[in-house]
Amino acid sequence: MSEAIMYEKIGDIAVLAANNPPVNALGLAVRQGLVDGIERAEKEGAKAVLIYGEGRTFFAGADIREFGKPPAEPFLPDVCTRIESSPLIVVSALHGTALGGGLEIALGSHYRIAVPKARMGLPEVLIGVMPGAGGTQRLPRLIGIDKSLDVITSGRQVGAAEALELGIVDRVEDGAPREIGLAYAQELIDANAPRRAISEMAAPEPVDFDALYDAVLKKGRGQLAPAVAVRGIQACCELPFAEGMKRERELFMELMATDQRQGLIHAFFAERAVGKLPELDGVEPRQLTAIGVIGGGTMGAGIATSALLSGLRVTLIEMNAGAAEAAKGRISGNLQGALKRGKISPAQFEELTEKALTLATDYSALSDADLVIEAVFEEMGVKKDVFTKLDAVCKPGAVLASNTSYLDVNQIAACTSRPADVIGLHFFSPAHVMKLLEIVVADKTAPDVVATGFALGKKMGKVSVRAGVCDGFIGNRILSKYRTCADYMILDGASPYQIDAALEKFGFAMGPYAVGDLAGLDIGWAVRKRKRAEGMDPRARDFTYADKLCEAGHFGQKTGKGYYDYAAGARARVPNPDLMPLIEADRKAQDLTPREFTEEEIVRRYMAAMVNEAARVVGEGIAKRPLDVDVTLLYGYGFPRYRGGPMKWADMQGLDGLLADIKSWAKDDPYFWEPAPLLEKLVAEGRNFDDLNKDAS
Numbered sequence: 001m002s003e004a005i006m007y008e009k010i011g012d013i014a015v016l017a018a019n020n021p022p023v024n025a026l027g028l029a030v031r032q033g034l035v036d037g038i039e040r041a042e043k044e045g046a047k048a049v050l051i052y053g054e055g056r057t058f059f060a061g062a063d064i065r066e067f068g069k070p071p072a073e074p075f076l077p078d079v080c081t082r083i084e085s086s087p088l089i090v091v092s093a094l095h096g097t098a099l100g101g102g103l104e105i106a107l108g109s110h111y112r113i114a115v116p117k118a119r120m121g122l123p124e125v126l127i128g129v130m131p132g133a134g135g136t137q138r139l140p141r142l143i144g145i146d147k148s149l150d151v152i153t154s155g156r157q158v159g160a161a162e163a164l165e166l167g168i169v170d171r172v173e174d175g176a177p178r179e180i181g182l183a184y185a186q187e188l189i190d191a192n193a194p195r196r197a198i199s200e201m202a203a204p205e206p207v208d209f210d211a212l213y214d215a216v217l218k219k220g221r222g223q224l225a226p227a228v229a230v231r232g233i234q235a236c237c238e239l240p241f242a243e244g245m246k247r248e249r250e251l252f253m254e255l256m257a258t259d260q261r262q263g264l265i266h267a268f269f270a271e272r273a274v275g276k277l278p279e280l281d282g283v284e285p286r287q288l289t290a291i292g293v294i295g296g297g298t299m300g301a302g303i304a305t306s307a308l309l310s311g312l313r314v315t316l317i318e319m320n321a322g323a324a325e326a327a328k329g330r331i332s333g334n335l336q337g338a339l340k341r342g343k344i345s346p347a348q349f350e351e352l353t354e355k356a357l358t359l360a361t362d363y364s365a366l367s368d369a370d371l372v373i374e375a376v377f378e379e380m381g382v383k384k385d386v387f388t389k390l391d392a393v394c395k396p397g398a399v400l401a402s403n404t405s406y407l408d409v410n411q412i413a414a415c416t417s418r419p420a421d422v423i424g425l426h427f428f429s430p431a432h433v434m435k436l437l438e439i440v441v442a443d444k445t446a447p448d449v450v451a452t453g454f455a456l457g458k459k460m461g462k463v464s465v466r467a468g469v470c471d472g473f474i475g476n477r478i479l480s481k482y483r484t485c486a487d488y489m490i491l492d493g494a495s496p497y498q499i500d501a502a503l504e505k506f507g508f509a510m511g512p513y514a515v516g517d518l519a520g521l522d523i524g525w526a527v528r529k530r531k532r533a534e535g536m537d538p539r540a541r542d543f544t545y546a547d548k549l550c551e552a553g554h555f556g557q558k559t560g561k562g563y564y565d566y567a568a569g570a571r572a573r574v575p576n577p578d579l580m581p582l583i584e585a586d587r588k589a590q591d592l593t594p595r596e597f598t599e600e601e602i603v604r605r606y607m608a609a610m611v612n613e614a615a616r617v618v619g620e621g622i623a624k625r626p627l628d629v630d631v632t633l634l635y636g637y638g639f640p641r642y643r644g645g646p647m648k649w650a651d652m653q654g655l656d657g658l659l660a661d662i663k664s665w666a667k668d669d670p671y672f673w674e675p676a677p678l679l680e681k682l683v684a685e686g687r688n689f690d691d692l693n694k695d696a697s
């Protein structure tokens with residue numbers, strides 16, 4: 001018997017305990033252990049079998065590290081069917097997160113009991129596949145089409161109470177899974193309870209699955225897995241069980257072969273790898289119980305909200321009592337959202353706003369803060385003034401952080417007596433919603449200060465990415481490049497609406513111009529003015545139509561007009577008729593003759609600009625690995641998750657083809673399309689970005 005499943009017989013009950021840390025993934029040894037355990041229980045004359053997980057959770061699913069490798073028997077669907085076909089009563093006792101194949105094992109059992117904090121679900125679509133061990137054949141038989149469609153196509157987790165209500169589990173009881181499982185199995189034996197094979201239950205009546213498929217495909221913005229999973233549920237309703245299982249397997253294997261599965265699995269592992277950095281090995285973060293926030297505008301209030309929700313005490317500094325109260329109003333408004341979503345109780349709302357939050361106007365209130373984040377006006381002089389004051393009042397060892405989105409953190413650190421304690425913590429607006437946090441490490445930032453930044457991010461539930469110091473760090477630096485590429489395509493003949501449509505079809509939730517209107521066009525305007533003031537390279541193409549749009553007061557949604565006119569509301573946005581004349585005037589002034597752009601060329605150029613700049617960012621060490629760029633673009637810039645991120649996308653496209661495009665475009669614009677040295681090096685070596693990720697792991 002493999003140690004991955006431990007066997008024990010207690011009276012009439014055979015106990016199969018999973019022992020495959022960290023999450024009892026259903027690797028080969030576990031699958032074999034389950035089959036062996038069922039056979040042994042039957043040979044030894046047991047009357048019931050209890051299956052549960054040792055450690056933190058019941059099976060958390062198939063072992064996704066096995067994906068892409070030749071499948072090894074016993075296959076998981078066969079294990080579930082072997083469990084279900086046993087003449088013994090089989091009980092699964094769930095705790096932790098019974099996900100994917102884990103829940104499918106439980107569905108192959110005859111009875112299911114869970115502890116109150118157990119969560120379960122079929123999240124396969126989130127990694128580009130679908131339930132492939134009977135989930136689409138058993139769950140609809142158990143809870144019907146509508147509820148199983150929601151669970152399977154959303155991939156969401158279901159808490160024990162909801163699972164009981166839905167009928168996924170039979171009991172929810174407090175206690176250790178082993179104990180409550182044994183008691184339930186004994187009760188079933190004593191009651192001479194029947195086996196309850198879900199496969200023998202009637203399947204739901206078929207519905208219009210073509211319409212369902214189309215609706216789910218549209219909702220997924222081109223993501224395949226949820227829609228293909230609908231065909232699995234269709235098989236459940238239209239075919240006998242055994243044929244339905246075969247159909248499910250076919251569909252599952254089709255999805256396993258897709259780029260989307262590769263992209264989503266890459267995203268899954270990249271978001272876990274991004275916090276693993278050799279420089280943090282063995283480094284203890286500093287204490288984090290109370291933090292200070294300077295500036296209570298949208299960003300400061302968002303940061304304070306995120307900190308309060310993570311259990312930290314917050315002292316918020318504003319220039320005067322009125323501004324401080326206004327900041328508290330913003331924070332309360334943010335927390336109202338958490339209250340409405342049931343994330344906090346009314347009592348917790350009171351606690352956070354009245355006790356955990358302190359308002360002040362004097363920096364001396366920060367003397368006990370473990371860490372202070374400033375979110376004041378983005379101007380170096382203002383930042384230096386703030387840090388000089390912090391240096392004077394904060395206790396030794398306090399971490400001094402700037403939320404700047406592009407300013408030089410080395411310069412900020414240099415105006416203090418403690419540059420080792422200074423770091424950049426670049427939150428994305430709204431800071432209590434957006435998960436990305438760029439942790440900007442300056443030249444003299446101490447390793448335990450970096451570790452403290454990551455600890456704060458983890459506490460806040462952020463996805464933290466380490467960035468070096470440069471203009472725009474990782475995300476905004478790359479954004480500036482691909483956004484400029486789009487602007488050049490407009491000068492050369494494309495329309496902003498065509499570009500938005502092309503990128504939304506590629507999978508972005510919004511195209512760059514709709515995003516600009518949402519964020520506020522004045523931000524980009526300020527960046528262009530700053531870069532002109534700093535002195536642009538004479539080889540760089542310039543354009544004025546975007547500035548003229550801003551000069552006319554059109555900043556996007558907040559002024560009602562930008563690239564689009566929002567008079568009929570954000571969703572019913574229409575092109576702003578004032579824009580094309582500005583573009584035509586700009587083209588005329590630059591003696592440019594507009595040409596046609598295909599959707600394919602728009603995406604190719606936009607993505608090549610993104611990947612080329614990202615290759616520079618990695619080559620210069622601003623991002624430690626290509627996966628850090630992927631995670632940044634996935635979590636901060638709406639990059640479609642099923643494509644894995646720009647670097648994963650580039651690997652799947654082939655770096656040689658991308659480099660060839662860039663070189664061909666460089667003939668017309670050698671400055672903008674200068675190939676990144678790292679991209680050229682990888683192509684010359686026949687390697688790709690994922691090879692660099694492997695080198696770094």
Ligand code: T1G
Nearest residue numbers: 025060061062063064065097099100101123131132133272
């Ligand atoms: N396989 C292999 N490793 C896994 C894993 C899995 N399913 N799930 C997690 N890990 C690793 C993870 O990489 C990390 O490793 C460690 O466990 C802790 O994870 C046929 C085919 C379970 C909710 O999609 O959602 O079943 O970094 O950091 O935040 O239908 O992990 O320590 O080396 O995420 O507490 C379906 C995916 C598979 C669940 C725990 N199951 N996992 O979250 O810890 S497909 C899933 C999660 C399937 C069948 C199909 C989460 C978690 P390391 P962690 P966590």
